[in-house]
Amino acid sequence: xxxxxxxxxxxxxxxxxxxxxxxxxxxxxxxxxxxxxxxxxxxxxxxxxxxxxxxxxxxxxxxxxxxxxxxxxxxxxxxxxxxxxxxxxxxxxxxxxxxxxxxxxxxxxxxxxxxxxxxxxxxxxxxxxxxxxxxxxxxxxxxxxxxxxxxxxxxxxxxxxxxxxxxxxxxxxxxxxxxxxxxxxxxxxxxxxxxxxxxxxxxxxxxxxxxxxxxxxxxxxxxxxxxxxxxxxxxxxxxxxxxxxxxxxxxxxxxxxxxxxxxxxxxxxxxxxxxxxxxxxxxxxxxxxxxxxxxxxxxxxxxxxxxxxxxxxxxxxxxxxxxxxxxxxxxxxxxxxxxxxxxxxxxxxxxxxxxxxxxxxxxxxxxxxxxxxxxxxxxxxxxx
Amino acid sequence: xxxxxxxxxxxxxxxxxxxxxxxxxxxxxxxxxxxxxxxxxxxxxxxxxxxxxxxxxxxxxxxxxxxxxxxxxxxxxxxxxxxxxxxxxxxxxxxxxxxxxxxxxxxxxxxxxxxxxxxxxxxxxxxxxxxxxxxxxxxxxxxxxxxxxxxxxxxxxxxxxxxxxxxxxxxxxxxxxxxxxxxxxxxxxxxxxxxxxxxxxxxxxxxxxxxxxxxxxxxxxxxxxxxxxxxxxxxxxxxxxxxxxxxxxxxxxxxxxxxxxxxxxxxxxxxxxxxxxxxxxxxxxxxxxxxxxxxxxxxxxxxxxxxxxxxxxxxxxxxxxxxxxxxxxxxxxxxxxxxxxxxxxxxxxxxxxxxxxxxxxxxxxxxxxxxxxxxxxxxxxxxx
Numbered sequence: 001x002x003x004x005x006x007x008x009x010x011x012x013x014x015x016x017x018x019x020x021x022x023x024x025x026x027x028x029x030x031x032x033x034x035x036x037x038x039x040x041x042x043x044x045x046x047x048x049x050x051x052x053x054x055x056x057x058x059x060x061x062x063x064x065x066x067x068x069x070x071x072x073x074x075x076x077x078x079x080x081x082x083x084x085x086x087x088x089x090x091x092x093x094x095x096x097x098x099x100x101x102x103x104x105x106x107x108x109x110x111x112x113x114x115x116x117x118x119x120x121x122x123x124x125x126x127x128x129x130x131x132x133x134x135x136x137x138x139x140x141x142x143x144x145x146x147x148x149x150x151x152x153x154x155x156x157x158x159x160x161x162x163x164x165x166x167x168x169x170x171x172x173x174x175x176x177x178x179x180x181x182x183x184x185x186x187x188x189x190x191x192x193x194x195x196x197x198x199x200x201x202x203x204x205x206x207x208x209x210x211x212x213x214x215x216x217x218x219x220x221x222x223x224x225x226x227x228x229x230x231x232x233x234x235x236x237x238x239x240x241x242x243x244x245x246x247x248x249x250x251x252x253x254x255x256x257x258x259x260x261x262x263x264x265x266x267x268x269x270x271x272x273x274x275x276x277x278x279x280x281x282x283x284x285x286x287x288x289x290x291x292x293x294x295x296x297x298x299x300x301x302x303x304x305x306x307x308x309x310x311x312x313x314x315x316x317x318x319x320x321x322x323x324x325x326x327x328x329x330x331x332x333x334x335x336x337x338x339x340x341x342x343x344x345x346x347x348x349x350x351x352x353x354x355x356x357x358x359x360x361x362x363x364x365x366x367x368x369x370x371x372x373x374x375x376x377x378x379x380x381x382x383x384x
Numbered sequence: 385x386x387x388x389x390x391x392x393x394x395x396x397x398x399x400x401x402x403x404x405x406x407x408x409x410x411x412x413x414x415x416x417x418x419x420x421x422x423x424x425x426x427x428x429x430x431x432x433x434x435x436x437x438x439x440x441x442x443x444x445x446x447x448x449x450x451x452x453x454x455x456x457x458x459x460x461x462x463x464x465x466x467x468x469x470x471x472x473x474x475x476x477x478x479x480x481x482x483x484x485x486x487x488x489x490x491x492x493x494x495x496x497x498x499x500x501x502x503x504x505x506x507x508x509x510x511x512x513x514x515x516x517x518x519x520x521x522x523x524x525x526x527x528x529x530x531x532x533x534x535x536x537x538x539x540x541x542x543x544x545x546x547x548x549x550x551x552x553x554x555x556x557x558x559x560x561x562x563x564x565x566x567x568x569x570x571x572x573x574x575x576x577x578x579x580x581x582x583x584x585x586x587x588x589x590x591x592x593x594x595x596x597x598x599x600x601x602x603x604x605x606x607x608x609x610x611x612x613x614x615x616x617x618x619x620x621x622x623x624x625x626x627x628x629x630x631x632x633x634x635x636x637x638x639x640x641x642x643x644x645x646x647x648x649x650x651x652x653x654x655x656x657x658x659x660x661x662x663x664x665x666x667x668x669x670x671x672x673x674x675x676x677x678x679x680x681x682x683x684x685x686x687x688x689x690x691x692x693x694x695x696x697x698x699x700x701x702x703x704x705x706x707x708x709x710x711x712x713x714x715x716x717x718x719x720x721x722x723x724x725x726x727x728x729x730x731x732x733x734x735x736x737x738x739x740x741x742x743x744x745x746x747x748x749x750x751x752x753x754x755x756x757x758x759x760x761x762x763x764x765x766x767x768x
Contacts, residue, residue, distance in 0.1 A: 001483060021516065052511075053437040057519070059511040060466035063625040063758040067632065073644050075623035076759065077472055080462045082444035088461055092476065099385060099483035127436075127443040132405065135441070239459035241447040248451070260457050374447040375460065 001098040005224035006216050006232045006381065008037025009343040014212035014331035015181045022056055022112040023068045026213045030069060030108055033215035038227060042217070043102035045069075045076040046093045048085030048109040049335035054124035056112050065108070082128035083284060085109060086214070086338025087368030087377030091237055093218045103219060109339035110213035121209050125334070128371035130245035142206060142285070144246055144372045146198035149287035152253045153200065155302065158290065160200055162305030164191035166286035167204050167328050169314055174325020176355035181210050181331030205286040210331030214340035221384075230350045236269030236380030238262055244374030253302075257376040258295035258369060265378040266297075271363065273297040276380070278320040278348060278358040279365040280341035283327050289313075292367055293321060296378070315356060323348060323356045338368035338377060349383040385482040389608035390616045390765070391601050392421025393727040398596035398715040399565045406440055406496040407452045410597045414453060414492055417599035422611060426601070427486035429453070429460040430477045432469030432493040433719035438508035440496050449492070466512035467668060469493060470598070470722025471752030471761030475621055477602045487603060493723035494597035505593050509718070512755035514629035526590060526669070528630055528756045530582035533671035536637045537584065539686065542674065544584055546689030548575035550670035551588050551712050553698055558709020560739035565594050565715030589670040594715030598724035605768075614734045620653030620764030622646055628758030637686075641760040642679035642753060649762040650681075655747065657681040660764070662704040662732060662742040663749040664725035667711050673697075676751055677705060680762070699740060707732060707740045722752035722761060733767040 010032030017025055026047070034042065045066045052058050062076035081088040086109030093107035113121055126135045129144060152158045168188055174180040186204060194204040224231045238261030246252050266272060273296060281296070283289035290304030298319045299307040307313055313321035324330050324344035327337060345364040347353045358364075362383045369376040394416030401409055410431070418426065429450045436442050446460035465472040470493030477491035497505055510519045513528060536542045552572055558564040570588060578588040608615045622645030630636050650656060657680060665680075667673035674688030682703045683691040691697055697705035708714050708728035711721060729748040731737045742748075746767045753760040 023516075051437045051443050053435045053508070054441075054443075056515070057438075057507070057511055058515045059435050059438075059464060059508075060513075060628055060754050060758055062465060063628050063754060064514060066625045067627045067629075067758070072626055073624040073641055076465075076625045077476070078464045080443060080464060081446060081460075092461070095479055095483055095485060099479055101479060123441070124437070127441055129444075130448060131440070131442045132407075240457040241450045241460050242456055243451045244444055244447050245451075257457060370444050370447060374444055374451070 002100060003221035004094050004097045004218055004234050005221045006234065006342065006346045007219045007224045007227055008033040008217035009346045010036060010215045011179050011340055011343045013179045014210050014333060016114045017211035018114065022052065022058065022110060023065060025112060025211055026065050026108060026110040027069055029213050030106060030215040033217050037217040039104050039217060041104060042071055042074060042106045043104050044074055044096055045071065045106045046089045047078050048089035048338060049078055049111055050080060050082050050085045051124045051127060054127065056115055081375045082370030083334045084338055084368045084370035084375045084377050085335040090338060090342055090379060091239055091377055094234055094237060097218045097220060103223065105218045106215060107218055107339060108213060108215040109336035111333035111335040112211050113209045113333060114211050133245045133247060142198040142201055145285040145287055146201045147246060148252050148291065149200050152287060152290065155253055158305035161188055162309050163205055163286040164188040165308045166283060166289045167191050169308060170283060170322050170326040170328040173315055173323050173356055174329025177325045177330060180325045180329050181208055182329050201285055207284045207327035207332035210333040212331055212333035213336045214343050216339060216342050231384040232346050232349045233382050233384060234379055235382045236265035236271060238264030238378040241375050242373050244371050246372055253291060255291050255295040255373040257373050258292050258367065261376040261378040262296040265380050269380040271380060275363055276365045277361050277363050278323055279367060280324060280344050281321055281367045282369045283322060284332060289321060296367060320358050323353065323358055341366035341368055342379065345381045349381055386484060387605035388478050388481045388602055388618050389605045390618065390726065390730045391603045391608045391611055392417040393730045394420060394599045395563055395724055395727045397563045398594050398717060400498045401595035406436065406442065406494060407449060409496060409595055410449050410492060410494040411453055413597050414490060414599040417601050421601040423488050423601060425488060426455055426458060426490045427488050428458055428480055429455065429490045430473045431462050432473035432722060433462055433495055434464060434466050434469045435508045435511060438511065440499055465759045466754030467718045468722055468752045468754035468759045468761050469719040474722060474726055474763060475623055475761055478618055478621060481602045481604060487607065489602045490599060491602055491723060492597060492599040493720035495717035495719040496595050497593045497717060498595050517629045517631060526582040526585055529669040529671055530585045531630060532636050532675065533584050536671060536674065539637055542689035545572055546693050547589055547670040548572040549692045550667060550673045551575050553692060554667060554706050554710040554712040557699055557707050557740050558713025561709045561714060564709045564713050565592055566713050585669055591668045591711035591716035594717040596715055596717035597720045598727050600723060600726050615768040616730050616733045617766050617768060618763055619766045620649035620655060622648030622762040625759050626757050628755050630756055637675060639675050639679040639757040641757050642676050642751060645760040645762040646680040649764050653764040655764060659747055660749045661745050661747050662707055663751060664708060664728050665705055665751045666753045667706060668716060673705060680751060704742050707737065707742055725750035725752055726763065729765045733765055
């Protein structure tokens with residue numbers, strides 16, 4: 001297996017992009033990534049998208065996008081693992097390059113979520129849960145994560161304020177990200193006074209509905225070394241699943257798929273949690289970030305809330321979490337999120353993250369998950 | 385890259401399976417494949433499904449199925465390339481084994497299509513076309529293939545009767561396949577008198593709406609050699625795309641993605657069309673089989689209709705096409721089709737195909753495509 005580097009990244013502003021259709025939303029960052037890499041060919045396209053069928057009535061997405069990019073007849077594959085579709089695309093792209101099947105792979109993620117009504121979007125997102133055992137009974141994702149939050153508060157004494165602090169921190173970071181959907185600061189008070197969605201979660205605990213895409217170009221490290229940019233390698237990958245219904249789990253406050261994927265990635269990279277200098281995590285809800293930092297081993301089990309309160313996960317803390325603003329502030333076009341995390345990590349490792357730069361960053365991580373942790377992808381990136 | 389073998393296959397009867405949900409439909413052939421392989425572990429699951437979101441309101445499918453199989457926390461990925469999703473799953477599974485990432489990979493394909501109305505199914509299938517440039521204007525797949533058929537008739541003199549003969553041949557083969565949805569013979573007259581769908585195509589020119597799944601187990605050839613079954617290797621893979629809208633093509637009678645994928649597979653396997661002893665092709669409509677046999681080089685351009693009429697593609701002909709009964713008689717649960725083709729090819733190569741056995745079969749091919757040829761996967765299999 002060959003070592004694999006990210007040689008190009010691309011992202012354009014996220015938000016409610018009424019004036020653009022999915023193909024345009026995808027092609028813009030894809031072309032930026034190609035330009036950033038400075039390559040004149042792409043051997044293969046892998047695109048992550050969760051539910052283009054329900055959101056815009058379009059499947060066969062990878063062929064459509066290869067075609068619209070003008071890159072047909074290259075092989076093109078769409079992969080799906082709910083909100084972890086982007087992370088899955090990254091893994092599959094890595095495999096194509098590592099195995100020698102392709103030299104230059106365009107990995108993208110995209111979702112166009114605002115062409116449907118709110119109810120339809122809620123239904124589409126709900127298809128990441130077990131529809132027969134969860135959705136059928138009326139529960140949607142805010143409800144599932146509210147169950148997790150309530151259990152975490154009960155078991156570990158996590159407070160309502162600590163949940164809010166996750167959102168406040170991520171908005172502070174996101175206020176420094178010009179591509180974020182909501183690039184402004186919020187306060188704990190604003191979170192606590194926002195509309196109740198599913199007790200204890202309020203609307204400012206929830207990531208938004210977003211249109212957006214992101215893209216990276218993968219290539220062998222040997223090729224990356226000939227380019228002018230700092231070489232950023234993918235050194236660790238983890239991929240695990242769990243029951244997709246919460247009812248199947250022993251302890252709903254513990255994200256086993258995140259733990260397992262993290263362990264695999266650490267092992268492959270020969271790294272420990274202490275070696276990671278910053279991490280982009282899947283904060284689809286504030287409680288998710290807390291559980292993820294615990295499962296990845298950055299904080300002790302049950303201490304995720306306290307860690308936020310003590311500033312350990314802030315941009316200048318011991319382990320900055322979500323310097324990009326996370327899903328909460330940057331936005332969450334579900335299939336694109338895992339790829340956008342990689343874009344952020346690479347920008348940080350190259351020292352191109354502007355006001356939100358983590359100083360001296362050489363080793364970063366991205367953690368992307370589907371549903372309430374039914375699937376998880378973890379990647380470790382290192383600057384050579 | 386390691387050589388890869390198919391060490392297990394599984395399929396259960398296809399049809400309108402009202403009494404079973406998608407997860408049950410999938411797990412049955414998956415367990416048969418595991419049993420057939422005689423393995424006691426699976427390292428990874430890859431599942432092809434075209435539109436489980438629109439058909440049953442369920443995404444995050446690979447995690448759901450790994451979970452329901454009792455195989456979580458193994459990594460699980462769903463891939464989609466419209467009706468070529470199954471073929472794409474096979475390629476991705478091959479890559480996992482060939483690269484050394486996994487030893488034993490379960491590759492499955494599944495679709496549950498009968499839980500929606502006919503109009504909803506037509507819409508879901510239409511998402512394989514370019515929705516903005518084709519679907520929006522009201523055309524669906526029978527219409528797109530009718531355009532191809534009309535052009536082929538005009539350009540090459542292909543007759544209405546020759547189209548019908550494709551269906552008659554495939555039903556004759558399918559009558560020998562106990563797992564087929566429609567395991568009975570039909571006549572040219574029956575086809576010509578069946579309901580008109582999109583002139584010149586009639587309902588008996590069209591593959592049906594089907595519930596079904598299929599599964600294969602992939603492993604390194606070294607492992608396969610230690611088992612008791614004949615060793616069947618995957619020796620060639622091709623994967624290409626084309627414009628997904630017909631309007632983008634120079635000649636709609638020519639399936640460029642099929643040609644390119646075929647060429648890649650032949651090159652990788654070191655084979656020529658003359659070396660292939662039988663082929664499973666994507667006869668979603670009768671005209672499709674004719675165009676595919678031309679694009680793969682089994683017959684001359686424009687001569688696909690005559691080839692059927694002369695019996696060249698019959699079970700005892702020069703190049704038997706669709707010994708399983710094809711999509712027409714066996715059924716077409718879209719995401720499962722590419723995997724079911726592999727199941728048939730392996731059964732033929734092992735000499736386990738019963739009344740439809742191609743005598744002395746050592747080298748077979750499977751060709752699976754998405755939409756009207758916007759994507760195509762070709763695999764060559766050889767018995768060692």
